[in-house]
Amino acid sequence: MKKTFVLVVLFILPLVAYLFFASGVNNFGRLPTLTEEVEDILAINPEVSLQDKITILGFLGKDADLRKGNAFNLNQKIYKRFYEFHDFQMVMVMPFGTEDVVENIYQELNELTDA
Template sequence: MKKGFVLVILFVFPIVAYLFFASGVNNFGRLPVLTKSVQDLTHFEGDVSLKDHITVLGFLGNNIDLKKGNAFNLNQKIYKRFGKFKDFQIVMVAPSDQESKVQDLKKELGKLSEIDKWYFTYGSSTEIKRLFNSLGTSLELDPDLGTPYVFIIDKEQNLRGRTDDEDEGVKYGFNTISVAELNNKMEDDVKIILAEYRLALKKNNADRSNK
């Protein structure tokens, strides 16, 4: 009897656990849409677009030296894990007069990893504020036009986040100062949205093959 119970634990439980979690991804693994139709980057310098990409969007502001630690955290905890996924990108917005500071930041990031999916784009203070406001969040830009928060934008230019976060309720963005938040929350949410698109792609391919 005891041996039978041990066998059940060793062989049956892992299968049940797998089916449970697989079911969870398919039925519950969708990241809520918080804001539809976030403004694209048409009016910004640089050939960058949110459309048809899974984007982590950030705002560097005028004090880029103070944001280097944030960028390094994001690179180590998010970009290194997801940067090789097709259509994934990190886009950082900066004021037009900060290009030399951005170049310094890019050089330092390049020492840590390949940065071919990091993009930097520049705009006026008016354009930056308009873009940020289009996110429709409860957050605000700092006086220097920056924020430590980054935002997940899907391929249809919708802001994705959490509606039932245990700490904030509605969670619009992720604080790059906090390694724990990047590890424990943002990483999970990026996984979910990537899985969502993979499942949609598999379904489309299956539908085509059945025609």
């Protein structure tokens, strides 16, 4: 009796717990639309559109060099997981005059992944 109990606790119970947790749906659940009428950014860049895309829109401000850690975190935690989805995009809006800093950050990100 003790052997059966030990076998159930050590082998069957972890297997049942794994099957229970593995059946959960957390990555592909339907997220709500937070804002319905969002103006598209075609006026800024005609190549980028927010229409029918899952978009992470970011703004690092004028001191982008000080906040490049945030860009690296977004790259590692979000972009690397979802870049293969065709309707996923990350758009960063930056003020004029920060082109050189943004290019440096972009080059550093390219060393880690295909940004």
